[in-house]
Amino acid sequence: TQLLEQSPQFLSIQEGENLTVYCNSSSVFSSLQWYRQEPGEGPVLLVTVVTGGEVKKLKRLTFQFGDARKDSSLHITAAQPGDTGLYLCAGVGLGGYSTLTFGKGTMLLVSP
Amino acid sequence: NAGVTQTPKFRVLKTGQSMTLLCAQDMNHEYMYWYRQDPGMGLRLIHYSVGEGTTAKGEVPDGYNVSRLKKQNFLLGLESAAPSQTSVYFCASSLDRFNQPQHFGDGTRLSIL
Numbered sequence: 013t014q015l016l017e018q019s020p021q022f023l024s025i026q027e028g029e030n031l032t033v034y035c036n037s038s039s040v041f042s043s044l045q046w047y048r049q050e051p052g053e054g055p056v057l058l059v060t061v062v063t064g065g066e067v068k069k070l071k072r073l074t075f076q077f078g079d080a081r082k083d084s085s086l087h088i089t090a091a092q093p094g095d096t097g098l099y100l101c102a103g104v105g106l107g108g109y110s111t112l113t114f115g116k117g118t119m120l121l122v123s124p
Numbered sequence: 125n126a127g128v129t130q131t132p133k134f135r136v137l138k139t140g141q142s143m144t145l146l147c148a149q150d151m152n153h154e155y156m157y158w159y160r161q162d163p164g165m166g167l168r169l170i171h172y173s174v175g176e177g178t179t180a181k182g183e184v185p186d187g188y189n190v191s192r193l194k195k196q197n198f199l200l201g202l203e204s205a206a207p208s209q210t211s212v213y214f215c216a217s218s219l220d221r222f223n224q225p226q227h228f229g230d231g232t233r234l235s236i237l
Contacts, residue, residue, distance in 0.1 A: 043223045054128070054214050054228025055167070100167065104223040111157075111182065111222050116166035 015039070016101055016115035024121045025091055033086045033118045035101035042106050044084045046075055049098040049117075091122045126150050130215050130229035137205045137236050145200040145232050147215030153227070154220040156198040157182075158190060160211040161231075167214065173198055205236045 019034045035044070043062045047055035059068050061077035061084060068075045072095075074087040088095055102114045128149045137143055147156065158170040169182030173192040187209060189201045198217075202209060212233050216226040 045225065052230065054216070054230050055226075056228070057225040060223075060225060102167075111169055111172060112226065114159075114167040116164065 016103055016113055018099075018101060018115035018118050020118060021116070022119045022121075024123070027092055027122055027124050028090050029122075031088050031091060031120070033088075033099055033120070034083070035085070035103075035115055036083045037103065038082065039103075040081050040106055041103035042081070044077055044081075044101060044103045045112070046084070046086055047100040047102065049100060050096075055098075055100055088120075091120075093122045093124050096120060096122050128215055128217055128227050128229040130213075130232050132232060133230070134233045135235070137202075137234065139205060139207060139236060141205050142201070142203050143205065143234075144202075145213055145215075145234075147198045147200070147229060149196055149198075149215075149217040149227070151217060151219075151227065152195070153217035154195070155218045155222070155224075156192065157216045157218075157226065158188070158198065158200045159214045159216065160184065160209075161214060162211050170200065170213075207236045210234060210236045 016037050045060045046058045049055040059075045064079045064081045066077045072089045076085050098117045098119050100117045102112045131146045154175050157172040159167045161167050168184050171190040173179050176195040179190045191199045212231045214231050216228045218224040218226045
């Protein structure tokens with residue numbers, strides 16, 4: 013079983029602050045996905061990273077896949093209350109034939 | 125633009141009762157999944173299907189059964205509900221591979237008393 017560990021588990025910040033969420037594993041993944049889940053709803057995909065070292069930007073969110081494809085990070089610049097939610101990383105093992113493994117998530121609360 | 129629809133949204137059961145959760149998707153996806161989400165445990169895969177008529181066990185399959193008689197529907201059954209099955213259940217689908225984006229329903233909140 014491939015495990016994904018996310019840190020921190022919970023983060024409470026003020027509007028305008030920057031933050032970074034980490035997703036780490038001892039296993040290599042063929043690709044890694046980031047989802048955001050709001051209360052009472054299902055997770056929604058934010059981005060997929062595939063290549064080691066890849067950086068993708070989605071407005072104020074920057075996603076990076078580690079060179080060895082074992083870890084990833086999500087950086088949010090100037091956080092806003094609308095960024096509040098549970099951020100989940102999920103990875104698929106090499107070959108793409110294993111099911112998606114989810115981390116336990118980082119709960120982000122951005123206060124005005 | 126429905127996507128993935130789960131019914132019911134909420135349910136309270138007594139220990140030993142049975143029920144079926146229904147998931148329907150209108151995106152013509154081949155792969156479908158059932159997860160449970162518990163505090164501090166993240167999303168755990170119960171069962172999945174890679175096409176009509178196929179099912180397979182995930183990480184936590186005990187106490188659950190599934191069926192995929194039609195491509196657009198994936199049913200999750202609890203034959204004899206136990207308090208440990210109190211959880212939020214999510215259905216998801218993806219086009220035709222495990223590493224493709226998954227589209228989730230809004231969940232079914234199930235309490236077993």
